[in-house]
Amino acid sequence: MRIAVIGGGISGLVAAYRLRQKLGDEVDIVVLEQSERVGGVLRTGELAGEPLDLGAEAFVGRRPEVIELMGELGLDDQLVRPAGKRPLVWAQGAPHPLPGRTLMGIPSDAESLRGLVDDATLTQVATEPERSLSWEPGADVDVQTLVGERFGRQVVERSVDPLLGGVYAGISAGIGVRAALPTLATALDRGATSLTEAVREAMPAPSTAPVFGGLRDGYGALLTALTAAAGARVVTSMAGTRVARTPRGWVVDPLGAVDAVVLATPAPVIARLLHYAAPVAAEAAAGIELSSSALVALALPRDTALPDNSGILVATGEPLRAKAFTLSSRKWPHLAERDVALVRASFGRFGDESPLTWSDDELIAAAVADLSTVTGLPITPLEAVVQRWPGGLPQYAPGHTERVATLESAIAPLDGLAVAGAYLHGVGVPACVAAGTAAADRIVTSLGTRGV
Ligand SMILES: Cc1cc2nc3c(=O)[nH]c(=O)nc-3n(C[C@H](O)[C@H](O)[C@H](O)COP(=O)(O)OP(=O)(O)OC[C@H]3O[C@@H](n4cnc5c(N)ncnc54)[C@H](O)[C@@H]3O)c2cc1C
Structure with a gap:
């Protein structure tokens, strides 16, 4: 039996791993990933010689999915918690406590x-x-x-x-x-x-449980363990271009015939892949737009007197280019131990993708200037790294719930096809883990029904 997973982000990798768990070693699971690496918008890079997340850096720890997955993969010792400091909001040219x-x-x-x-x-x-x-x-x-x-x-x-x-x-x-x-x-x-x-x-009931969690060595540790546990053939630098139904299963271009397929790409790609096989689902997916962002991670001298807050969010309408700063060394105790002070500056909002067109030098200069404005400090980076995320996040516009319901009911009769991704039932990593698991469950059920 052969199953294709198109898209090697966290949603696709979790689907592949769950399929392996449920169907055993005999199944040929192929993950098709168009870029040269798996992980999608999860990426751990390096700054000042140590790992640092350059996409997602945390997860909602009140949801069980990521913590359970880490446990299954033997990553319990990677679980870290933030220091519990509050962010500031920069509004009217001054810092305020976040309400x-x-x-x-x-x-x-x-x-x-x-x-x-x-x-x-x-x-x-x-x-x-x-x-x-x-x-x-x-x-x-x-x-x-x-x-x-x-x-x-x-x-x-x-x-x-x-x-x-x-x-x-x-x-x-x-x-x-x-x-x-x-x-x-x-x-x-x-x-x-x-x-x-x-x-x-x-509002959620008051709780003393920590709201967020993260990984000591970054999400890269989760991606490595997950990929190994999935035991899938991972084919990078190859895009899935079309899926079509056959009497016995599915054909995935350019891979060939498979018994089942999980689509775990961003929504606009789902729309293209399903154009012929499920036009109603494709149209619903095409209605989900994406926003783009860019991130600049800065390593500063360790004694930089950053405010004692987890971050600084920027109100709409302020004359700054950055939309937020994560004061990583203040937010995460494990990062506070490093030899440098770490800050992540984020740029880009839906409808304003201009920061993605700026050069690395322009983005770094904007991060330094804006950080200096909001902290009142001279900022002298020792090192900086830039990461762009074109189309990194789906927009949950009004009517989103209906669009997703239309998409899911249009593919419901299609045995051996499942979708997973951040555009379905939550953009956070826990929701994506849940979506990957649900997609694998659906495939297993439909294969059982077909007696494959
Ligand atoms: C900057 C940023 C910060 C974030 N911070 C957090 C955070 O702190 N906490 C949190 O919980 N969430 C965060 N998120 C959200 C979360 O990281 C994402 O929603 C989640 O990782 C998306 O996973 P995914 O697998 O659904 O999609 P993706 O990661 O987008 O993966 C989809 C994959 O499909 C591949 N692909 C696309 N087209 C094709 C094709 N035709 N064929 C084959 N492969 C294809 C892509 O290359 C990609 O690898 C953040 C997101 C961004 C952009």
Whole structure:
């Protein structure tokens, strides 16, 4: 039996690994990856002679998927936790504490915003429960419209956008409530009488468990262990170009006949691959857009007096080019032990891809200048590394949940075909691990039904 996995990011690699676990050694699993390396937007590079993640650098540790996977792969000793410091927001040319007690920056009370927004906005937030809210159950709207109407523009630009910019490389105008904030949509559907009430209902229960986790040597350690455990034939520098159904299974160009196939590429590629085999699914996938970003990692002298915060997020409308800084040496105790201070600067938001066209030198100069502005320090990097992520993150626009439901129901009758990826049910690494696992389950079930 032969199974193809197209796309060697975390979603595809997890699918390959789960297929190996469930189907045993006899199955020929082939991972087709168009670039010269596996991992997709997970990449551990090197800075100042030591490993550093240049894509994702953390995962939500309250979800079990990554921690369980690390355990299965013998990587328990790689699990690291952040120091628990809070980020700052750079707004109106000054640093402010990131508001607490929010749902992705949407406040549950006015007090948490004091100092970040003006008095009129504080009053608008405090009195929001007094104004009636109209919400059609099942409706979807972009986050900017909902939060802007109820709490005002300053809350959007200074509290919500900086957080959404981090997760989706997008801004609230292009992100839908239902897909990005499902618990909030549920609270609104249930009849919350104000946004404040809905946010309070939707916020996760207070917990002392650490919110995030990471890997001591970076995600590269997970990719290496996962690839080995999958025991797949990994064919790099080769793109899957088309999939078509045959009486006995599938044909994948340019690989040939297979019994089953997992598509684990970004959504626009899914749209091309499925153009003939599943046109309705292809059309739904084509409606999911991507945003691009670039990252500059800086190694600074160890004694650089960076603020004692995990990062600095930049509000919309500030005259800076960077959208966020991760103060990696402050955020992660294991990185604080290094001989240099580490900072990651991020650039690029949906709709503004210009930073991707800048040269390495221009990106590094912008990172240094903007970091100097937000910290008030002279910044003299000892070393720097640049990583671009064209199309690295899907945008969960309004209507996203429906698009995904259409895609999934269109492929449901197609035995031996499954999809996985960040565009389905969450962009975070845990959601991608879950998507890869679900895709493998679906293939195993359909092969069993076919008696293969
Ligand atoms: C800068 C950045 C920072 C992030 N930070 C975090 C974080 O801290 N925590 C977190 O949880 N998440 C983070 N994310 C999100 C998370 O990393 C991604 O959503 C996740 O890794 C996506 O995995 P994937 O396998 O679905 O897709 P991808 O990683 O995009 O993998 C898809 C693969 O398919 C390949 N491919 C494309 N077309 C073809 C083709 N025709 N044939 C064969 N192969 C093809 C691509 O080359 C790629 O390797 C971040 C994302 C970015 C961009």
